[in-house]
Amino acid sequence: DGGITQSPKYLFRKEGQNVTLSCEQNLNHDAMYWYRQDPGQGLRLIYYSQIVNDFQKGDIAEGYSVSREKKESFPLTVTSAQKNPTAFYLCASHLVFPGGGSEKLFFGSGTQLSVL
Amino acid sequence: DQQVKQNSPSLSVQEGRISILNCDYTNSMFDYFLWYKKYPAEGPTFLISISSIKDKNEDGRFTVFLNKSAKHLSLHIVPSQPGDSAVYFCAASDTGTASKLTFGTGTRLQVTL
Numbered sequence A: 001d002g003g004i005t006q007s008p009k010y011l012f013r014k015e016g017q018n019v020t021l022s023c024e025q026n027l028n029h030d031a032m033y034w035y036r037q038d039p040g041q042g043l044r045l046i047y048y049s050q051i052v053n054d055f056q057k058g059d060i061a062e063g064y065s066v067s068r069e070k071k072e073s074f075p076l077t078v079t080s081a082q083k084n085p086t087a088f089y090l091c092a093s094h095l096v097f098p099g100g101g102s103e104k105l106f107f108g109s110g111t112q113l114s115v116l
Numbered sequence B: 001d002q003q004v005k006q007n008s009p010s011l012s013v014q015e016g017r018i019s020i021l022n023c024d025y026t027n028s029m030f031d032y033f034l035w036y037k038k039y040p041a042e043g044p045t046f047l048i049s050i051s052s053i054k055d056k057n058e059d060g061r062f063t064v065f066l067n068k069s070a071k072h073l074s075l076h077i078v079p080s081q082p083g084d085s086a087v088y089f090c091a092a093s094d095t096g097t098a099s100k101l102t103f104g105t106g107t108r109l110q111v112t113l
Helices: none
Strands: A004-007 A010-013 A019-025 A031-037 A043-051 A054-057 A064-066 A076-078 A087-094 A111-115 B010-014 B019-025 B032-038 B045-051 B056-059 B062-067 B072-077 B086-093 B107-112
Touching: A004 A087, A010 A019, A019 A031, A019 A087, A019 A111, A043 A064, B010 B019, B019 B032, B019 B086, B019 B107, B032 B062, B045 B056, B045 B062, B045 B072, B072 B086
Parallel strands: A010 A111, B010 B107
Antiparallel strands: A004 A019, A019 A076, A031 A043, A031 A087, A043 A054, A064 A076, A087 A111, B019 B072, B032 B045, B032 B086, B056 B062, B062 B072, B086 B107
16 A cells, blocks of 8 residues: 555654654655644644655754655654753655646654654 | 734534634735645644635645635635644645745644544
8 A cells, every 4th residue: 555654653752852753755755844733733844845855944853853765765853952842743755746846745654753 | 923824723523514714914925835634733734725826625535725816815624524634724824835934823633533
């Protein structure tokens, strides 16, 4: 089955620790995204990548880093500089049509990150 | 600055009745709008979209209406079913596509028996 796989489902971070959230897709999608959801808030864009080896900051990129070495993978690292990392993290992807963009964004099932 | 607003945090509707979820936006450059449904601890799933060149789009029980002059869109679910109970997010883009979506804060819909 094609889809977006996020792992782990739950992750705990100690103070001062970097943690990496995995996102893999086998949909052959070009563009990939990371969003963060906090209780009572909408999804906020952290980083996105339209093609391999290229990515751009979203609205709340501070304290996060990403890489896009392979088309199917877009890992997110939550660094110790992110002072409020507890949130539900969602990875998403879509095809990029010749005119740009896509009809809809597909989401993974999310990773809940908590601070110990 | 919240560019996409869902002013009703929650809504309760009886089974079989119509559910109307509302969304307002401030950015006049938004030209593509989507609705997503989300269950707890899961990723959102796409429901329906509408381009700014249209004012209505239907897909089964779901209809989205767009009023560009009022910068307002709404999602109608008819008839509402218990399985529709979830959080609904509206999202908007200024790219004419689903790229770089800006999401609202969500409305929790509860469909009661």
